[in-house]
Amino acid sequence: MIKPTVGLIVFSESLVREDVYRKRRPIAERETKRFVEALEKDVNILWPRSREIRSKAQALQSIYELHAAGIDAAILYVPIFVAPALVAHTANLLRVPFALACNEAEDSLSQLVFLAAGGAIDQIGLKYLRVPGDAVEKSNYNILMNFLRAAAAKRRLKGQTYGSIGGRSLGISTGTADTALVERIFNVDTEHIDQLEVVQRAEAIEQEKVQRYMDWLKDNLAAIEFNNINFTKKHLEKQIRSYLATKGIVESFELDFAGIKCQPELSNGYCLQCINVALCNNNIDADGPKEPIALSCEADSDGALTMQILKLLTGGKPTSLNDIAWISNREMTLANCGSMAFYFGARSKDYHENMAAIKLVPHTFGKAGGASIQFTVPEGNSMTFARLFRQRTEYTLGVLTGKTVIKDRKQQSATIQVRPLIFANININKRAFLETFGANHIHAVEGNIKSELKALSDMLNINYIDYDVASD
Template sequence: MARIGVLSISDGRDFVARDLVEHITHATTALAEALRKEGHEVIVAPEIVWTNELATSQARWLADRRPDLTIFNYAVWAFPHFTMLAAESTPGPLLLMANIDPAQPGMVGMLAGGGGLDQIGRVHARAWGDIDDPAVRERVLTEVRAAQAVRGLRGSTFGRIGGRPMGMYTAVANTDQWMRTFGVDVEEIDQWEIVRRSENASQARVTQARQWLEAKGNVHYDGKQLTPDLLERQIRTYYAMRELIDEWNLDFSGIKGQPELTTHFCTMDLAEAFLNDPYDWEGPKDTHVCATEADMDGALTMQILKLLSGDPVLFADVRHYHADKDVWDLCNSGQHATWYAARSDDPEENLARTHFYPEVFFFPAGGASVHHLAAPGAATFARLTRRDGRYRMHVMRGDFELYDDATNEAMARQSTFEWPHAFTRLHVPATEFLGRFGSNHIHAVPGDYIAELEAVCKQLGVEFEGFGDAA
């Protein structure tokens, strides 16, 4: 649910403004009720703006309620300087909404006010028409969802566990830039905290978790790389992360893992998968975005996608391209939430399709890989990257695909079979993707969020780079 502020702006001539009150009130009520029916909280400024003093005082009154999005409503011609004064007192995302009525030129007021905002560089979005029109309502709701995500970022904290992994420049971001652009702080935490805190969980709790995994999933012990003791060690790292999240009030996080933990302690595959899941062995829970390899821009992309969709977010390497099928294998060590196996609210459905295999030779410390194949369906793919120090977001559509069992296994074995795989048909030519994409990591959620991501980018001052049919 978003909190939306509505400020209605009118003509500055008193003898005109008096005659427009009923018309404006009717339009404002219709807008507010339509948004409330969508489940949002709507706060309407007590007075219609028709003087410069009201423009400032009513905007400040709304700002004090800290809306996710403020809507300036134009049901009639409105003096443009009222828009400018109100915007000056209105932090956060802004939407100008106008009616289309030949008798009352609200559209003219929106264009005049919006033009003034353009001149001073104030970012805003615009919508026009009857709010009862589904297309118009969706345009407004797109901005609502984007603003809710943007406001959800601001004031949040990212927990960076460990440092730069294996020399990846794209996994490390400037904390000053994060605060300036996104309003996100970074808490630096050493990986030793995971090792140290792993002993804090009670043995009874750890045993119960292991038995749940053995009963619900498919655990393939080999006596070397994966044993009950190693699986319990991985479970303890999950509890260590939950402890860190609670203690440091982390909104999302990333774990370096390689090479220290993966060589000398255990892999973080299990912890990362279940942090991103909407459940664990103790029942339903909130998802917590956790990126492997402490990928900061990856985690930030995931957090935006989570705030937009409410779903677990996929993290993967762009591992392989099957040119004969025009299909990509998006695969990374254990990182995908098990929810992607069936995309079911019932964890048993997802775990029935999940296998916990012994880790491969890359990770001598051992533990379980969390293997499954992403269930088919349309998805939105995105990644924040930087060009010459400035943020941009790569965005594209695609589809997860599955085939017959033999084909699925043959394709998965061409890379690292034990890891999770998302066979993906991107709606962009491979030559364009490989020639432009600015990272080895990519992220996704089911559904179409292209419009919302474009709105998020505009609100944040980030360049939107659509690929293929998202351009």
Template sequence: MARIGVVSISDGRGHVHARNASFIQSKQDALVASLRAAGHEVIAGADLVATNDLAVSVAREVAAADVDVTVLYYAVWSFPHFTMLAADATRSPLVLVASTDPTEPGLVGMLAAGGALDQIGREHARAWGAPDDPELAATIGVHAKASAAVSSLRGSTFGRFGGRPMGMNTAVANTDQWMRQFGVDVEEIDQYELVLRADKADASEARAAREWLERSTAGVHYDGDKLTPELLERQIRSYLAIREIIEERSLDFSGIKAQPELTENFATMDVTEALLNDPYDWRGPKETHVTATEADMDGALTMQLFKQLSGTPVLFADVRHYHADRDIWDLCNSGQHATWFAARSDDPAENLARVNLYPEVFFFPAGGASVQHIAAPGEMTLGRLTREDGEYRLQLMLGDFESYDAETNQRLVDQSTPEWPHAFARLDAPGEVFLSKFGANHIHAIPGDHRAELRAVCDQLGVRLDEWSRG
């Protein structure tokens, strides 16, 4: 959950504030209790704001607690310039919240304050309701979670292994723009570093990991050519090598080019990427490390935001095919699909029991294992940060992953590449709109409906929202 600051704004007339103080405090206490019941950490101002000095000092005190969002609360009529001073004393996103108790003009106070902020161009959100209303807490929580996700980007480092893959312009972003708009630095790492370290990685640990995969998955389908125990261990050693580099260089998320140098001369990175994006490996539970196939920078940035909002692994896939007769999309890519998506279970064994490791196909002469499964069904938020004329936009939609009987599943995967992972998605967007407007070949997904938080993310980042639905 998020850390939320609460500052209550009052009337500047001493006799009016004295009359209202206990009323304001009771409303603030109820709001704080409701937010804490929703799981948030709440930092309440030490005093009610009824003077210029308090507007600044209370806001600074709350800001010093490094809150994700600051709630300016209006239970009564409040002098608008107190809001202006408090807003100037904090850099966090603001949510102006009004009590709807009709005995006092809290809505009037919020509207006057919001209008004043509009005049100076200070962005803010607004909400209203009874302080103990769970829906109000949920609304505030949406903005707080969005702010926590946005702030998590600032000061982070993206590890870019290799350069532009196969002329793919949408996989490359402007590093100056990333720092200016998102606060993200980019560490450039040559893929040769990965090869060198993989060769030196612990052979006994790679063997143990290979044996774990052989025991845990539905099958490791060695063919003596494109997939051998030695090649699978090379992929695992690549995972160990990147884990070491991540630790040494303090990388927060990453992308691996792979094609064509590694896929033609070393091994594919499919196993490496799946393990990095999974919340477990052969040693047990671990933190996921967002890693994008083909060093897709905007894809990785999208995934990192999605991860912060959902707390789950994030899907990376090509938009491979549209089955118009079924109105479903085959989201399929040789890399990245975390094995967690096979069942979305907290038990790794349940996920891995639905995963097969197949020999790589003709695209990748160096060979290795492809991590194959069909994503489990359920509601999904799908989208991606893309750019139009240099400006970022979030293309967003809701959808459902579907799975069918074994015969149907096989018939569908056989129409593209059966050795790769697949997610069959029914999107809440018309096919002609998606194909005419979507700005990349890669798409990303997380379980559940996170559109409200992502709308708030766009507001906070100054990113245009392109949201599609059939309505």
């Protein structure tokens, strides 16, 4: 998971009551130590020079220091009774998401000031998290961590650049972006790049490097099923070249994540981009371990943005774009048009195991030819499925969770036989989903990060729909 950088602001008795401060200081130190010991394993704690805030001057200086240090969020911790106005005044100076936290020790009066300070902050009209009880207690601590992870993802997304390589694909309007809206809400710029850039760069890649990637794939994949028609060595070489070209584009244009149109110009005129998408989203390639580049098929802008958010929240895990091939109240079949990160082959730390579960097979579309990536995500994996979509000029984040299962691939429609598949047991209201979900694509990452996604939606002031139905 993402590890937030958090400014910790601890309040104590004011300078004007030194006698009270001396009496209460042992309690404050005890409770602060307890809180810090719980917190430091999951966050990077940044302290201001004043470890105890006892005056407005100290508060102001601490805010300057923490902002300059680049914190993702702040925690206002009240270990004992302190002046509520000082806490609220400090909160009002913060320019990052913040949480108000307390303890429940009977001798601390922490809850008393928590309520008083929270009320004062509410009167100002600030948006923040009140941790509802002892911040170290597990359920409360989880609420705090979900908030802090969301804040970290929000800050790290700010200032990033999305690269749209090509434009709308196959008439899929939900894949297009309102670039001004993306900039306003997410602080993300959009760079438009022609697909010709991929072709020109691809043809300039040295043959030696292409061969090294070819050998790496042959040595590690379960099979490469060439034919004499639309998937030959030459086709695979072009697919490798496309990936290496895209890596270069990401670097040259200073992109953080991207989408590539592929269909129909590249799929008919150069080669299918399935290897490109798989390797970009993967956590290793022939050059060694790497950070996944969230790359969507069909230049799906909101899809790529969703994938980048999932990647950030999970600390850099591979993500995927999937077509919703079939869905019911309890089951879902997802089938990308031909690509998914190799990581999902076995979800192992050992990339050999992941790649050993994968075949490259001739694709069923694309006049230019190339491979599709064939495998089924293994059973027993808890996953989060999410998608940003728009209704007029408002964003909604739709989320559900599920656990992967195995089904007979041969029983699926011929259209998706050659594709990477996810079969998942879910528990949703299908009617509500079909009435409101605003896209044909949904995006997956391992683990359950629904709470972090809800917290992030609240911070971004966008709508959130939890499609999961509580079990009876």
